[in-house]
Amino acid sequence: MQAIPIEYYLVLSGIIFSIGTIGVITRRNAIIIFMSIELMLNSVNLTFVGFAANFGDSSGQVFVFFVMSVAAAEAAIGLAIVIALFRIKQTVNVDEINILKW
């Protein structure tokens, strides 16, 4: 099998990161913003694994492991916040959630 050059993975991860950014900026549904953040985290993971394979070093994959556990923690906390907000406001539209605004 011929190895795929590392640049392809980098370009793919850049495209996915940009898609995630566009999702965070344009969408107003809190859960979809949340999923876009997961997209961005995953694209960074892809870069880490790509470089880990490129340099033959396992530090990148170890770091991906940590990113994944932090993302899992963030998922639990973020969704709990969404539920708590929905209980107060009856909406997940982030434009209508302004209780932190002074």
Place this chain on the structure above:
Amino acid sequence: MILGTLAIGSAIVTIASRHPVRSAMALVLHFFMLSGLYLTLNAQFIAAIQILVYAGAIMVLVIFVIMLLNLSNEEKLKLKLSSRYVLGWVFGSALAFLLMTLYITHSSFSQFNQETAAAVGTVNNLGNELFTNYIVPIELIGVLLTVTIVGALVLAKKKLEN
């Protein structure tokens, strides 16, 4: 190539679809494609963890919340938010352009060595690394996850009457 194309396609569906459940399903497909990409990079352990943690745990949580909140299609808000759409696309495309130019102009990375890369991604090697060189971060991650469980419970529980 197929994996990458499908990954980009499902990522676009994730942010573009109006229904949250469809969006979540596209994201699950995206996670499976990324897992396949990790396999092509000889990262077997990361590929397995990707499916277990992301497609298994996190997406189940997301879909539970979507169903709990009984979300349906968003109403069209495009007219009111058109400036934000334009801004989002401009920033997103600019970011993509910058990343592409960075990667393509500096494309001097060597072809990776399949044999050493295959040895890196095994569970054995990663486990050794995690519990020798990275023992403190591992313990901190344990503390973080415990705090997360407590925090999520406190945040999501109903307010007590007192």
